[in-house]
Amino acid sequence: MRARLLVFPIKGKNWCFSRSVDPFAAQSPSGVTPTTVRGLWKKISSESKPINANAELLVDFISDKMNKAWMGLEKAPDGSIKNKIHGLGLKLLARVKPSEIFLKSISKEVTSVQVTYPPSLDPRLVRRRLRHIAMSGTILHKKYLMGSVTLLPLTSAFMILPLPNIPFFWVLFRTYSHWRALQGSEKLLKLISNQSSPQKPNSADDADESNNNNEKPEQESRSPTCVLLPSEELYKLLGEASEEGLDEETIVEICKSFHLNKIDVLKYRNLV
Template identity: 90%
Template sequence: MRARLVVFPIKGKKWCFSRSVDPFAAQSPSGVTPTTVRGLWKKISSESKPINANAELLVDFISDKMNKAWVGLEKSPDGSIKNKIHGFGLKLLARVKPSEIFLKSISKEVTSVQVTYPPSLDPRLVRRRLRHIAMSGTILHKKYLVGSVTLLPLTSAFMVLPLPNIPFFWVLFRTYSHWRALQGSEKLLKLISNESNPDKPDSTDDADESKNKKKPEQKLQSPTCILLPSEELYQLIRDASEEGLDEATIVEICKSFDLNKNDVLKYRNLV
């Protein structure tokens, strides 16, 4: 699956990195993730899969339960305890960095990326920035993942209280979020590092001619990263002031390139 990434300056030296919303991404095949603990155990025990595959199945199961619980809180009546918990959760989610949201969007199903950027930017700089955010993500989210896992046993002690254990579920969510961001960082770094441009001549073609003859399938391999300058994107951002893009321009960009407006605005408002 190819993912379209959109990169552009949003305020001063701040750049926005976002993935176009895929309407089919949220539609997971029915029956892939079990809905009950018994179904989860049956799927894990009946199929001989690597430990990593079973771990991902467990994470997907927990994620599905968390999503359903969140939807339940969102639909709760105004003024209720659940509704207040949902409002508090929204405030906590607003503090999540946009780079984490971007890295989480690079799922394991992504096999290549198409990077859309304004032609006023140097494509080598675009690749360098993407590589930097991926490398930084592997370091930061690995550290935060260990910290979140360490806090899980401590916050579980609040289960004895008759109130909803918000600290435990928040730390559980952060553990899942950091794990997904770490996976996305490693995936993006791999795709960016394997970037190739078939139209650009290689200075080592003559020296490696004999090797290419032995391995002709390498010539037919599709690039995992395609840089695509967009004149439309440039026209939208060219009149930006020193204060950065205004909200109306950001909304127009999000409509044209299928981006999440709230995620893009986070880049502009990031301190």
Template identity: 85%
Template sequence: MRARLVVFPIKGRKWCFSRSVDPFASQTPSGVTPTTVRGLWKKLSSESKPINANAELLVDFISDKMNKAWTGLEKAPEGSVKNKIHGLGLKLLARVKPSEIFLKSISKEVTSIQVSYPLSLDPRLVRRRLRHIAVSGTILHKKYLIGSVTLLPLTSAFMVLPLPNIPFFWVLFRTYSHWRALQGSEQLLKLLPNQTDDADESNNNNKKPQSPTCVWLPSEDFNQLLREANEEELDEETIVEICKLFHLNKIDVLKYRNLV
């Protein structure tokens, strides 16, 4: 499956990295994740799979349960305890960094990427920026994953209280999120051309490195939008136009601009 990635400067030296959410790049559920504990145990015990594959199945099972629980909170009546928990969850989710959301969007099913960026940008710089976010993601999310796993037994102690164990479920979500971001970082590194390709291109400007896993698409339309905007910081109107042009999630893109 090919994913369409969009890269552009959004505020000063801050760049935005986002994945298109159009139908051609969207992820489709595999339909093999069991829905019950019995089904999960049967699938884990009946099939001979590597430990990594079983871990993936377990994570997908937990993720499915978390998504269903979140949907239930979202549909809770206004003013109820579940509704208030949902509001708290939204505030916590707003603190998740956009780079983490971007890396999570690159699943193991992605076998190639198409990178769109303004024509005015140096393609080697775009590649280096993408490689940097992938390398830093493998380091940061591995560290945060270990920290979140360490906190899980501690927060599970709150289960004895007659209230929803919000700390436990939040740490569980963060564990899952860092797991997916780490996988996305590693997958992105596999798909990007290596550093020797940049050196080859700088030595021979007439020959650009080609990769079966990565296609580079500089956009003149992108350039036109940036020319009409403030060079130091893109206004919301321009960001909305970019999101429409490349089918991006506006909320995630605005997070990059609002980062302190």
């Protein structure tokens, strides 16, 4: 599966890194993930899989349960305890860095990436910034993952209280989030190591390339996992940005044109 990534400056030295979501793509991990503990145990015990595969299955099972519980809180009536917990959760989620959300979007199903960027940027700089965010993500999220795992036994002690154990579920979510971001960082770093040239060759170059293909079939048969693609449409939407960065109207237009999450993109503009 190819993922479409968008890279563009949004305010000063702050760049936006976001994945374009296909509105027609149906992502349903619950279709292959067991919905009950008995089904999970049966799937793990009946199939001989590596420990890593069983661990991912367990994480997907927990994630599916957390998503269903979150949707239940979202539908709670106004003024109820569940509704207040949902409001608190939204405030906590607003503090999650956009780079973490971006890295989490690079799932294990992604086999290649298409990087769309304005032609005013140097493609080598675009690739370098992508590599930097992937390398820093492997370091940061590995450290935060270990810290979150350490806090899980401590927050589980609040289970004795009659109130919902919000600290435990928040730390559990952060553990899952850092683990996904770490997996995405490693995946992105691997994908961008094999890129194609953003320039389109002319007819003469095509003939030379055809001759080279006959001489080196093995080298050319390997399709790149990272394609850099300049976009004139994105360049026109960006226009002349002021010192304060892109305004919200421009960001909304970019999000509509390239199917981005407006809330995640706006976070990049508010970074210090």
